[in-house]
Amino acid sequence: MERGSAAAPAQAEEGEEREGCAGLWELPVERCERRPECGRCSRPQKVCLCPFLPIHPLKVSTCLYIIQHPAEESRVLRTVPLLAACLPPDKCKILVGRRFSEERYPELATVCRNPDTIILYPGADATNLEEFAVTSSGPSVMIIIDGTWSQAKDIFYKNSLFRLPKQSLLFFQVQVKNNISSQYVIRTQPTNTCLSTLECAAVALTIMEKNKSIQETILRPLQALCSFQLQHGAQIHHSKEHLLKNGLYDKPMPKNKRKLRRMELLVNNVKI
16 A cells, blocks of 8 residues: 555656646657758868869879778768869779678779779788889779778778789789878877878879879868868867877776787887
8 A cells, every 4th residue: 555655646746747748749840951061072061162172173094992981971071072072083983881792892893803903001011102103004093991090900801802812913002101290180190190091092192193283282172171170169189199109198098908009009109
């Protein structure tokens, strides 16, 4: 009897709450609409970056295949749309996904078998792109993986298409070696010399096309993007390497031994 008498007031209170909220269920639901986007730079129209893009797409002989991790597709401040806006549509193709099989992506499989195809990835067996460009005789196809470093590593090692034997198929793995610091200062990079996808493409195309103006042209919209964000409250993001070396890293150190080892390598300036 006591349990029943205690439950009665609770049920009464619940009933009163439902009555008080009854009017809320009848209110119309406001739909969240995306701001109109620019068809060229994929930015909201109010902050369009087209004035900083080349008037006409750059004339290049190198064709880029951007292998984009799905998580990058939804990022607000992604750089690949700006890169694509600088190049002709047939010279910059974007494939989104994590796994790429020969059956589902026959065109990509054909590209990987092309003797003029190279993949931009800083692996242990990678060749310096500048050295490759000296011996290259014609137009090339370049594959670039777009994602965080861990996402790019996952895509590279779990897709056999990107690791075909170069002895038999002449599929080269190259990397950009330079002392350029990233200008993508509104996003944290692992080290001071890590570059965004747009920056990697700009440097690589400049080397392959032997045209220094390409890098300046492609970086212009990125510089404008970062400048706009900083003017409206964004903060400069130093690399993890910089934060660790200067005692500014304010996040808890990882307990995972592998991740902790990576942190130590960053501090000691060892390539990872």
